[in-house]
Amino acid sequence: xxxxxxxxxxxxxxxxxxxxxxxxxxxxxxxxxxxxxxxxxxxxxxxxxxxxxxxxxxxxxxxxxxxxxxxxxxxxxxxxxxxxxxxxxxxxxxxxxxxxxxxxxxxxxxxxxxxxxxxxxxxxxxxxxxxxxxxxxxxxxxxxxxxxxxxxxxxxxxxxxxx
Amino acid sequence: xxxxxxxxxxxxxxxxxxxxxxxxxxxxxxxxxxxxxxxxxxxxxxxxxxxxxxxxxxxxxxxxxxxxxxxxxxxxxxxxxxxxxxxxxxxxxxxxxxxx
Amino acid sequence: xxxxxxxxxxxxxxxxxxxxxxxxxxxxxxxxxxxxxxxxxxxxxxxxxxxxxxxxxxxxxxxxxxxxxxxxxxxxxxxxxxxxxxxxxxxxxxxxxxxxxxxxxxxxxxxxxxxxxxxxxxxxxxxxxxxxxxxxxxxxxxxxxxxxxxxxxxxxxxxxxxxxxxxxxxxxxxxxxxxxxxxxxxxxxxxxxxxxxxxxxxxxxxxxxxxxxxxxxxxxxxxxxxxxxxxxxxxxxxxxxxxxxxxxxxxxxxxxxxxxxxxxxxxxxxxxxxxxxxxxxxxxxxxxxxxxxxxxxxxxxxxxxxxxxxxxxxxxxxxxxxxxxxxxxxxxxxxxxxxxxxxxxxxxxxxxxxx
Numbered sequence: 001x002x003x004x005x006x007x008x009x010x011x012x013x014x015x016x017x018x019x020x021x022x023x024x025x026x027x028x029x030x031x032x033x034x035x036x037x038x039x040x041x042x043x044x045x046x047x048x049x050x051x052x053x054x055x056x057x058x059x060x061x062x063x064x065x066x067x068x069x070x071x072x073x074x075x076x077x078x079x080x081x082x083x084x085x086x087x088x089x090x091x092x093x094x095x096x097x098x099x100x101x102x103x104x105x106x107x108x109x110x111x112x113x114x115x116x117x118x119x120x121x122x123x124x125x126x127x128x129x130x131x132x133x134x135x136x137x138x139x140x141x142x143x144x145x146x147x148x149x150x151x152x153x154x155x156x157x158x159x160x161x162x163x
Numbered sequence: 164x165x166x167x168x169x170x171x172x173x174x175x176x177x178x179x180x181x182x183x184x185x186x187x188x189x190x191x192x193x194x195x196x197x198x199x200x201x202x203x204x205x206x207x208x209x210x211x212x213x214x215x216x217x218x219x220x221x222x223x224x225x226x227x228x229x230x231x232x233x234x235x236x237x238x239x240x241x242x243x244x245x246x247x248x249x250x251x252x253x254x255x256x257x258x259x260x261x262x263x
Numbered sequence: 264x265x266x267x268x269x270x271x272x273x274x275x276x277x278x279x280x281x282x283x284x285x286x287x288x289x290x291x292x293x294x295x296x297x298x299x300x301x302x303x304x305x306x307x308x309x310x311x312x313x314x315x316x317x318x319x320x321x322x323x324x325x326x327x328x329x330x331x332x333x334x335x336x337x338x339x340x341x342x343x344x345x346x347x348x349x350x351x352x353x354x355x356x357x358x359x360x361x362x363x364x365x366x367x368x369x370x371x372x373x374x375x376x377x378x379x380x381x382x383x384x385x386x387x388x389x390x391x392x393x394x395x396x397x398x399x400x401x402x403x404x405x406x407x408x409x410x411x412x413x414x415x416x417x418x419x420x421x422x423x424x425x426x427x428x429x430x431x432x433x434x435x436x437x438x439x440x441x442x443x444x445x446x447x448x449x450x451x452x453x454x455x456x457x458x459x460x461x462x463x464x465x466x467x468x469x470x471x472x473x474x475x476x477x478x479x480x481x482x483x484x485x486x487x488x489x490x491x492x493x494x495x496x497x498x499x500x501x502x503x504x505x506x507x508x509x510x511x512x513x514x515x516x517x518x519x520x521x522x523x524x525x526x527x528x529x530x531x532x533x534x535x536x537x538x539x540x541x542x543x544x545x546x547x548x549x550x551x552x553x554x555x556x557x558x559x560x561x562x563x564x565x566x567x568x569x570x571x572x573x574x575x576x577x578x579x580x581x582x583x584x585x586x587x588x589x590x591x592x593x594x595x596x597x598x599x600x601x602x603x604x605x606x607x608x609x610x611x612x613x614x615x616x617x618x
Contacts, residue, residue, distance in 0.1 A: 005165050009173045016177050016200055020184035025192050026345060026407070032196050033400070035177070039203055046170070046214040051222050053389040055206075058229055061396025063199070063236045065403070065426060070240045071192055072407045072419065074247050096183040103175040113166040119217025125385055126446055132219050133226070144230045151234035158241035161248070 005045050012038040025071045029064060036060040050126050170211035177204030191243055191253050195236070202232050272375065280381050284361055292526040293323035299575045306579035333515035338409060345408035350520040353401030357527035360394040363387040364534045365449045367544045367559035370552075379544075379560060380449060387448040388440070391535060392433060395490060399425045401524070402492075402499075420586060421492060421499035427593040428489035428496075434601030435482035438608040439472050439539050452543030473540040478604045480540045482597055487532040489593065491525060493574060495581040496589055533570035534563075541566050 015038065018031035036059050043052035122128075133141055177200060184197030206225045213221025247253055297312065297319060304311025312319030337346065362381045369378035384390050399422050406418015443451040451472075459468045459475075473480045489496040537543055546562030548555055584592065 002165050005169070009169075012173065013176055013180075016180045019193075019196060019200055020180050020188070025190055025196075026342070028193050028196055030345075030348075030404075032199060035200065035203060037397075039207055042170070042173070042207065043210055045165075046210050048210050048214065048222055049384075049386050050389075051210060051225055053386050053393050054226065054229065056393040057389065057396050058233060059203075061393065061399070062426070063233050065396075065399055065422065066236055066240055067192070067196065067199075068400070068403055069419065069422070070244065072403065072415070074192075074244065074253065092183075092187060096179065099182070100176065100179045103179055104172055107171040107175050108168050111166075111168045111171060113168070116167045116215055118164055118167075118215050122214075122217050122219055124213075124219060124222060126389075128219060129222060129226070132223055137223055137227075140227055144227060144234075147231065147234050151237045155237045155241035158238070159244045 001045065005042060008038045008041045008045075012042070026068070029067050029071060032067075033060050033064050036064065047121055048124050050124060050129050167211060167215045171208055174204045174208040174211065177201070177207065189255050191246070191255055191258070192240075194255065195239055195243070199232065199236070202228060276377055277381060281362075284381060285358065288358065288361055288527065288530065289523075291530060292523050293327070295526050295529070295571065296326065296522075297323050298571070299578065302572070302575045303579040306576070327519075330515055330519040335516065336514045338411060340410045342408045342410060345404050347408075347517075349401050349405035349408055350517040350524075352404070353398060353524040354520040354527075356394050356398045356401065357524040357531070360391045360531045361527075361534075363390050363448055364531070364538065365452060365543065366563050368556070370556045378449070383447055383449050386446045388436065388446045388451070388539075391531070392429070395432075395528075396429060398524075398528070401521075405521070417499045424496065424499065424586075424589060424593070425490055425492070427590060428486045428597070431482060431486040431593055431597035431601050432490060434598065434605060435479050435486060436539060437601075437605050438476045438479040441605075441608055441612055442472060442475060448538050452538055452545070455542040456545055469542055469545065471540065471542040471545075476540065476604070476608065478600065479608075480536075482601055482604065483539065484536060486593075486597060487536065488574070488577070489589070491528045491532055493525075493529065494578045495583045498583055498586050498589060529571065529574055530567070533567045533574070536570055537563060537566040 012035050015031040015034040019028045019035065022028045022031065036055060040052045040055045040060070043049075043055060181197045181200035181202075181204060184200065185194055188194050188197065206228055209221045209225045209228070213219065213225075243253070246258060250258060252258070300322070301311040301319065312322040315321045315325050363384050365378065365380035365383070367379035369376055369380075371377075402425070403418050403422040406414045406416070406421070409415070409418075439451065440446065443454045445451060445454075455470050455472055457470050459466050459470045468474060488494075492499060544559035544563040546559065546565075548558050550558070
């Protein structure tokens with residue numbers, strides 16, 4: 001079971017690299033879908049079965065479809081290299097590496113395996129999440145429904161052609 | 164059992180890659196996708212902690228994060244469509260003035 | 264503590280189940296093409312395939328050979344990776360959702376139970392929806408990868424239609440979920456055993472969900488027909504409309520993969536309709552042990568066949584929707600009806616469970 005996590009992690013990292021490095025937006029979008037599906041498998045390994053399917057249905061199956069539609073409709077072609085200073089490019093990669101090293105050091109040393117053993121497996125099925133959602137978090141739930149309504153209206157108004 | 168630090172390391176790598184892409188890329192849609200990559204990295208950290216601390220609230224936070232990301236993607240992509248219609252360019256270096 | 268022989272046994276049995284299910288599914292798809300041509304032909308007062316084998320029964324074989332030997336034409340400006348990827352994604356996803364569908368009860372074999380299901384997930388129904396959501400990509404990418412006007416518009420229209428009807432599909436099923444209390448497909452079927460009792464009186468009708476959720480069933484089946492891009496919702500791929508829709512520029516093997524993916528989706532949807540609304544494998548069971556084990560599978564297959572026949576019947580009979588009528592139907596009619604169904608079901612359940 002553990003080896004499955006490492007396989008999915010490697011897949012997710014390779015796909016994330018592809019998202020950042022590809023010149024064509026469509027390939028970046030497809031790689032992002034691969035990242036999301038790999039993360040869904042990792043969620044399953046973490047006993048979060050409901051969130052795994054929600055990730056695939058909502059994030060990979062609806063939000064990314066929106067991205068892919070917009071890329072296809074706008075016919076976003078290949079990205080041309082820009083004309084900014086070479087200094088920024090030569091300085092950028094080592095700085096990113098430094099940031100990555102810094103974050104990894106914190107994450108690796110501050111959470112030792114002994115003091116962070118996994119707790120007892122919690123019931124993360126739809127029933128448990130539903131109960132928590134509608135008993136403790138019912139106010140954020142209602143607020144997000146208003147948020148989605150506002151987003152729908154905003155998107156329709158923004159994307160309309162001015163006739 | 165895979166130790167917690169491994170899950171957090173994966174989350175950190177995804178987040179830093181997303182941040183790097185956000186800073187360096189010039190196509191607006193690709194920048195947006197790097198933001199989604201960062202959000203995914205953070206969601207993974209939440210679910211890992213939820214499992215290791217035995218608390219379901221982490222997964223609920225991810226639920227709300229996904230919903231908010233969906234709303235944000237809808238509005239952001241509508242903005243990009245409107246931008247493309249008015250400026251004819253998806254290159255972020257051309258989108259540098261507020262004048263029409 | 265699972266011993267090595269336990270995991271070994273599980274692995275062997277699962278691989279065997281996968282092999283059997285794939286074999287049966289592929290044969291079903293091949294003979295669905297034959298059945299469709301025969302039934303549509305008889306509806307149109309003609310014979311249909313007749314020459315290849317008795318009553319044209321070897322026609323699928325001939326079609327398969329034709330697809331293998333046809334010339335593979337690839338448009339010059341097509342985006343290579345996306346063009347090649349689209350049919351494979353569609354094909355793979357169409358065969359993935361069959362993994363959680365239970366065909367029958369199961370039996371015990373030297374003390375170990377073997378169920379007629381490859382795997383029973385706790386969120387089995389949501390898994391099928393997840394695979395359906397990802398199936399939208401194969402059509403959108405096929406349309407875009409062909410780099411040509413008709414496929415692009417066909418692909419975008421078809422994807423927009425599939426996303427719209429996914430919502431209605433999900434809402435239609437919520438009523439069933441409220442009655443069953445579980446997302447596991449085996450659990451939903453097991454909740455439909457026995458006879459329907461109304462206020463303690465035993466009507467001798469089967470305890471199927473279609474009798475408790477008639478509106479839900481109609482909504483589900485309509486949305487499912489739209490999801491699988493079949494008549495009367497098949498405008499994006501109709502031959503007289505956008506040339507061929509998203510699969511205009513595809514030939515031979517890749518076209519065959521789209522074809523097979525569409526039929527596999529039809530089979531999946533029919534299986535889900537029987538599981539959710541028509542009691543799955545429940546039916547009269549009698550006789551010796553061997554018969555008792557395989558009769559539920561027979562009843563399940565009979566019901567699925569009924570739905571497939573209904574699909575083909577609709578193909579031969581109904582005209583197709585115009586695109587704006589189609590979208591208006593999905594958003595302005597099915598979605599509000601779905602919400603009303605959820606509301607009504609929850610009110611009735613709350614009233615029935617109150618002391």
